[in-house]
Amino acid sequence: MNFFISNPTIGEPFIVMVTNGTTSFVPSDPANTDYQAYLAWVAEGNTAEEWNPDAD
Amino acid sequence: MPIDFPNSPANGATFSTGDKTWQFDGVSWVLVASNASIGNSAITEAKIASGAVTADKIGALAVTTGKIDSNAVTAGKIASNAVTEGKIDASAVTSAKIAAGAVVEAGIAANAVTTGKLGTDVQLGYRNVVINGAMQIAQRGTSVSGITTSGYRTVDRFQFQVGTMGTWTQTVETDAPFAAAGMNKSVKVLCTTADASPAAGDLVAFVQRIEGQNLQQFLKGADSAKQFTLTFWVKSNVTGTYIAELLDADNTRQVSAAYTVSASGTWEKKTITFPADTTGAFNNDNDTSLTVAWWLGAGTNFTSGTLQTTWVSTVTANRAVGQTNLAAATNNYWQITGVQLEAGSVATPFEFEDFSTTLRKCERYFEKTYEQGVNPAAATNVGFVGAGGPDGVANFYAFPTWRYRTEKRATPTVTIYDIAGNSARITTWQSGFSTNNVTPDNGNWTNGTTAHAVLENGAISGFYYQAVSSAEL
Numbered sequence: 001m002n003f004f005i006s007n008p009t010i011g012e013p014f015i016v017m018v019t020n021g022t023t024s025f026v027p028s029d030p031a032n033t034d035y036q037a038y039l040a041w042v043a044e045g046n047t048a049e050e051w052n053p054d055a056d
Numbered sequence: 057m058p059i060d061f062p063n064s065p066a067n068g069a070t071f072s073t074g075d076k077t078w079q080f081d082g083v084s085w086v087l088v089a090s091n092a093s094i095g096n097s098a099i100t101e102a103k104i105a106s107g108a109v110t111a112d113k114i115g116a117l118a119v120t121t122g123k124i125d126s127n128a129v130t131a132g133k134i135a136s137n138a139v140t141e142g143k144i145d146a147s148a149v150t151s152a153k154i155a156a157g158a159v160v161e162a163g164i165a166a167n168a169v170t171t172g173k174l175g176t177d178v179q180l181g182y183r184n185v186v187i188n189g190a191m192q193i194a195q196r197g198t199s200v201s202g203i204t205t206s207g208y209r210t211v212d213r214f215q216f217q218v219g220t221m222g223t224w225t226q227t228v229e230t231d232a233p234f235a236a237a238g239m240n241k242s243v244k245v246l247c248t249t250a251d252a253s254p255a256a257g258d259l260v261a262f263v264q265r266i267e268g269q270n271l272q273q274f275l276k277g278a279d280s281a282k283q284f285t286l287t288f289w290v291k292s293n294v295t296g297t298y299i300a301e302l303l304d305a306d307n308t309r310q311v312s313a314a315y316t317v318s319a320s321g322t323w324e325k326k327t328i329t330f331p332a333d334t335t336g337a338f339n340n341d342n343d344t345s346l347t348v349a350w351w352l353g354a355g356t357n358f359t360s361g362t363l364q365t366t367w368v369s370t371v372t373a374n375r376a377v378g379q380t381n382l383a384a385a386t387n388n389y390w391q392i393t394g395v396q397l398e399a400g401s402v403a404t405p406f407e408f409e410d411f412s413t414t415l416r417k418c419e420r421y422f423e424k425t426y427e428q429g430v431n432p433a434a435a436t437n438v439g440f441v442g443a444g445g446p447d448g449v450a451n452f453y454a455f456p457t458w459r460y461r462t463e464k465r466a467t468p469t470v471t472i473y474d475i476a477g478n479s480a481r482i483t484t485w486q487s488g489f490s491t492n493n494v495t496p497d498n499g500n501w502t503n504g505t506t507a508h509a510v511l512e513n514g515a516i517s518g519f520y521y522q523a524v525s526s527a528e529l
Contacts, residue, residue: 008497008510011510016480017469021479022433022471022479023471023479023480024469024470024471024479024480024526025469025470025471025472025480025502026469027467027468027469027470027502027503029466029467031342031343031465031466031467031527032466032467032468032469032527033528033529034469034526035469053480053495054495
């Protein structure tokens with residue numbers, strides 16, 4: 001599992017999660033377990049890089 | 057002493073003196089009754105003519121319980137309709153006085169059973185807090201191999217947890233205890249790479265997490281807290297001791313119980329009643345409050361203590377003591393179905409649901425645009441979400457909305473696919489031609505009820521996508 005940040009031309013930045021080759025969009029909802037995993041990942045010292053869709 | 061009978065009596069006239077009564081039969085006076093005391097043992101059954109004792113010869117209150125021999129009253133001596141409700145004392149009929157099988161449907165009058173006659177503790181429906189216990193719903197697919205990490209793989213709501221302990225295949229099977237329990241499906245985990253010597257922190261388990269707001273009937277934390285009764289059918293080729301566990305995530309408490317797989321390759325029904333817990337209420341919210349876990353393998357971090365069979369603050373070493381290592385050899389397998397967790401000490405029959413009810417319950421946690429039976433990421437346009445306009449629009453802009461059939465537990469993670477199955481991509485449409493693998497401008501506009509994919513400034517006439525949303529615990 002890896003996390004990125006996307007900065008779309010419209011809307012707020014959002015978290016991109018890549019798991020086993022599947023790319024998903026994670027909302028910043030504390031009750032969302034993927035967001036909880038993202039926060040834990042950041043707490044471990046990781047920093048999400050800019051999402052490059054072409055790199056998927 | 058002479059008796060002075062009346063002169064010229066009418067036929068049938070009676071005359072009494074002392075303790076005797078005579079009746080005139082037209083010729084003479086005939087003695088018909090005497091109130092003289094009758095000695096004990098004077099009247100025996102042999103001296104009473106058949107038919108001599110009729111109801112009009114028995115005084116009111118003459119028959120008392122003390123005058124009836126034990127076993128004297130048999131069903132053959134009770135006239136049809138003789139026993140009415142008014143003749144039965146309150147509390148006279150107890151369950152000990154009713155023979156097994158004595159009460160049959162034909163013996164219960166229409167409308168005789170009303171809600172008011174049922175105990176106040178009886179929960180007639182929605183007893184099972186486990187969702188998809190019959191393994192009927194598998195929106196993600198029915199077979200996944202090469203599993204080395206935790207995740208939701210096949211049957212909805214059940215997570216297979218693997219912590220560096222073997223490699224596994226998880227499948228939905230039609231092998232299930234149908235004749236015995238009405239189950240048509242089960243879920244199976246099969247070890248394909250063994251780990252006979254797991255590290256201390258390794259584990260394999262099958263779990264379901266449950267929202268706190270769905271658990272309030274257990275009264276956990278109250279003096280009146282109820283027990284937890286877990287029922288399931290299990291089959292494995294590895295006999296031995298297995299551990300089932302309840303984990304209270306709100307209060308960091310747990311309780312475990314051992315069960316035995318007795319026969320290899322045979323469906324066995326297991327019922328475990330966990331004790332009530334008067335400490336620590338479940339939060340009444342949409343987060344995980346209880347995890348039901350079936351351990352399949354565990355390192356010494358989880359097995360080095362003493363199995364904890366009453367609720368206490370969690371001690372990791374006491375959670376899975378005695379657990380058999382299913383990962384000890386390849387081709388070891390474990391199957392489960394018919395899972396029910398209910399409040400109280402009684403294991404009631406499995407609470408069957410219609411397919412759509414279970415599907416809607418599952419969709420609170422996971423939903424897809426694809427048809428049931430079609431796995432996410434399949435190459436198909438059936439069920440797509442899209443928007444279109446006339447050809448030749450230079451700056452096409454749209455955000456076709458996917459409105460969920462079921463509102464999600466929390467704002468879900470959304471994965472969109474083009475119709476070729478590429479994630480985070482959409483399919484565009486122009487002049488009769490589709491183009492896959494197009495990156496949308498934004499895919500995160502999601503809340504508990506809808507999701508959007510957005511495209512702007514495309515020289516197209518429309519676009520469409522498939523999607524899944526996940527708000528699993």
